[in-house]
Amino acid sequence: MAQNCLGEEPFDATIDGVSIGGLDFTKFALRNLRAATTPRTLRHENHKTDHLFMSMVLTGTVRSDQNDRSSTDTAGDFAIRDTNTPWTIEHNGYSEVLAIAIPRERLEGVLGPARIFAGLTVGGELPVTTLTRSFLSNLLREGDRLPAHVAERMVGVGIDLVVASLAERMAQEVPRPVHGSVVVQRAKAYIEANLHDQTLDPPHLAAATGVSLRRLQELFHERGQHISDWIWHRRLSVAANRMADPGYLHMPLGTLAYACGFASQAHFSRRFKERYGLSPRDYRHRALSEAVAC
Structure with a gap:
């Protein structure tokens, strides 16, 4: 430099x-x-x-x-x-x-x-x-007073806010060649902020993003993705991260599942095992055991 x-x-x-x-x-x-x-x-x-x-x-x-x-x-x-x-x-x-x-x-x-x-x-x-x-x-002012696992969680919240700010700004002046990319980015940012909402589905997302459902589906398909699959992918990923986080150890699996947008613990368990090959309980036990071992 x-x-x-x-x-x-x-x-x-x-x-x-x-x-x-x-x-x-x-x-x-x-x-x-x-x-x-x-x-x-x-x-x-x-x-x-x-x-x-x-x-x-x-x-x-x-x-x-x-x-x-x-x-x-x-x-x-x-x-x-x-x-x-x-x-x-x-x-x-x-x-x-x-x-x-x-x-x-x-x-x-x-x-x-x-x-x-x-x-x-x-x-x-x-x-x-x-x-x-x-x-x-x-x-920045209070970070040195936070336990490590809480600080990591707060950092995640801060990054999500940065993403939301960027998405809002990018939507103001969009060059036409990247308009589709920005729409998808806004949709994904909305998903991240509303994973807890059990009513979140493709029509809901299209309305929140300000485009037709058909157009939003086309944009996701162009990127080799499906809207519903992406929503469930993010719900499962966030749930897995929280189960591996000691800061969420106090939270029962059912409560954690509802907070990630699943309608029932049975539904959550079935989808989670399909994705990760373990039940949520076994996954949490293994992840936390590995964290303690480190």
């Missing part, structure tokens, strides 16, 4: 970092700095990463360029930076930024390739962005 001072004013910087629930939070206080990576520096440095970086402006302004997008972010705004592709950031004057390293697959698994959203400013005035900023700020 190339760095240089902007103008004749002095440059200074401070960096503070902390890890919460496996997620790295880094606060930068910078003055008069320009940082950039180019195709040449990427080739020579070979610093590929499997993380994307959420950059939230706390004070001041930050100008950035990535993926043919240029923006000036102000306090409350955030953007995703992909350090595997060329980018430029300028801190002209004093600014403070909170950077959070998010596993790439957590964002791309729902929103699609990073090139679709990296460098896109998510405005701080959006209601969901306000919630995201408040939640992450509180998590």
Whole structure:
């Protein structure tokens, strides 16, 4: 990465970092700095990463360029930076930024390739962005007081809020070639937020996404997926993650099943065994035993 001072004013910087629930939070206080990576520096440095970086402006302004997008972010705004592709950031004057390293697959698994959203400013005035900023700020402040398993769960909530904010912003200005991808991404984000709702089905999802059921089915089929199968896939995956989480040990299997959108424990047990080859009870016992052994 190339760095240089902007103008004749002095440059200074401070960096503070902390890890919460496996997620790295880094606060930068910078003055008069320009940082950039180019195709040449990427080739020579070979610093590929499997993380994307959420950059939230706390004070001041930050100008950035990535993926043919240029923006000036102000306090409350955030953007995703992909350090595997060329980018430029300028801190002209004093600014403070909170950077959070998010596993790439957590964002791309729902929103699609990073090139679709990296460098896109998510405005701080959006209601969901306000919630995201408040939640992450509180998590940063209180994170060191949380038990490890609770911190990991709260980090998951924070990432879901980031996804929801990005999906809302992406829906505002959609280039036609990627419109279908954004519709599917919005649908998947809605599924994640409403897995507990037993009435969630393809017609319900189409109405919530603002497209016809036929169109939504076509978009999923183009990606080799079926709407109902995806809903059940996510319900089972979330249930499996919770059964492997010591923080949910107090929750009876029936309650956990209902919270993931299953109508009955019998229905949950049948589908779960078809997917994982074990009953929910045996799966929980094995997963928690392995966690203790580690």
